[in-house]
Amino acid sequence: MKTRITELFGIEHPIIQGGMHFVGFAEMAAVELVGERIPEGGLTVLVESHASGTPVLDEEHPVGAIPVLAGEFLVLCAIEPRDDGGEQARQVLHGDSTPAGFCLQPQFVKSVQLLGEMGKSFDLCLRSGELMDGDKLVAQCPRTRFIVDHCGNMSVQETDAKKRAVWMDGMKALAQRSDVVCKISGIIASARPDWKVADLAPNMRFAMETFGPDRTMFAGDWPVCTLTATFAQWVGALKEIVAGMGMTPANQKKLFHDNAVAFYALKDKPAQ
Numbered sequence: 001m002k003t004r005i006t007e008l009f010g011i012e013h014p015i016i017q018g019g020m021h022f023v024g025f026a027e028m029a030a031v032e033l034v035g036e037r038i039p040e041g042g043l044t045v046l047v048e049s050h051a052s053g054t055p056v057l058d059e060e061h062p063v064g065a066i067p068v069l070a071g072e073f074l075v076l077c078a079i080e081p082r083d084d085g086g087e088q089a090r091q092v093l094h095g096d097s098t099p100a101g102f103c104l105q106p107q108f109v110k111s112v113q114l115l116g117e118m119g120k121s122f123d124l125c126l127r128s129g130e131l132m133d134g135d136k137l138v139a140q141c142p143r144t145r146f147i148v149d150h151c152g153n154m155s156v157q158e159t160d161a162k163k164r165a166v167w168m169d170g171m172k173a174l175a176q177r178s179d180v181v182c183k184i185s186g187i188i189a190s191a192r193p194d195w196k197v198a199d200l201a202p203n204m205r206f207a208m209e210t211f212g213p214d215r216t217m218f219a220g221d222w223p224v225c226t227l228t229a230t231f232a233q234w235v236g237a238l239k240e241i242v243a244g245m246g247m248t249p250a251n252q253k254k255l256f257h258d259n260a261v262a263f264y265a266l267k268d269k270p271a272q
Contacts, residue, residue: 094127094153101130103137112137116144121263123147123183124174128154129163131170138177145179145263150186150221151207156199157190168206175210181263182211184255185219188234189227197237204241213251217259 093103102108103126112122124134124146131152138146152174154167174180184207187200208216218238225234242252260266 093130093133094125100127101133103133109137109140112144113141116141121145121147123149124180125149126153128152128158128167128170131167131174135170135173135177138174138180142179146174146177146181147263148174148180148182148211149219151182151184151203153186154203155190156187156195156203157192168210171207171210175212175215180211181215181217181259182207183219184208184216184238185221186224188229188237189221189224191228193228195228197240200237201241201244204238205245208242208245208247208255213247213254214259216255217263218256 103112103124115122122141122144124131124137126134126148131148134146134148138144148171152167152171154164158164171182175182184204187203188195191199220231220234222231225231229237242255247255
């Protein structure tokens with residue numbers, strides 16, 4: 001596919017995002033992904049579309065978009081087939097309507113296990129106080145790789161020591177599992193409108209230090225991040241915190257580029 005944007009930036013494999021939580025929904029993703037409108041040779045990344053109910057993914061209901069796109073579809077998260085033929089990705093577990101322990105329901109566990117058999121990964125987007133549920137899910141899915149979203153969803157404004165301790169214990173437990181990585185994202189959306197870099201640093205530093213340089217990756221969380229900052233401000237804040245940690249240039253490259261390319265098996269374009 002060629003457009004003015006792809007030609008301007010020399011993009012050989014454009015990424016089309018189907019939907020994002022609170023912004024785009026499954027209906028949007030269904031039109032793009034299952035309507036067979038993906039151009040030949042395009043690499044499609046579906047980040048998320050919130051699914052209601054228990055995900056159902058089994059041998060009789062495979063990921064419908066994969067055959068349509070002949071292997072060019074990169075699934076970053078779990079899929080729930082819908083009656084209308086669409087696909088819903090990454091069951092969000094931190095929403096108010098999702099009951100505690102939802103990810104430990106037998107059908108949910110079975111679906112996530114099947115993702116591992118299919119060579120796919122699952123995003124753990126949990127409430128900060130329920131990360132141990134995620135750890136229990138990981139333990140039951142040895143062939144599935146997992147990504148902890150948004151540094152475990154602990155608000156940067158939270159000052160309750162007990163709540164922060166529960167979050168930290170959950171993050172440490174997940175970090176002990178070699179098939180789990182952590183996205184450094186979502187932090188700034190929970191900050192006050194007049195936030196300072198120092199407000200964000202404790203959560204981000206803890207997440208990066210807990211998972212280490214080889215299992216953390218930057219995630220933009222755009223446009224949700226614009227609730228409190230521009231994208232440039234969010235990236236700038238992270239870079240300032242990383243510099244304050246004394247992170248080496250090599251590890252910074254891992255955080256902002258290399259780890260994501262390796263985890264998702266992306267075809268990186270050689271530098272020119």
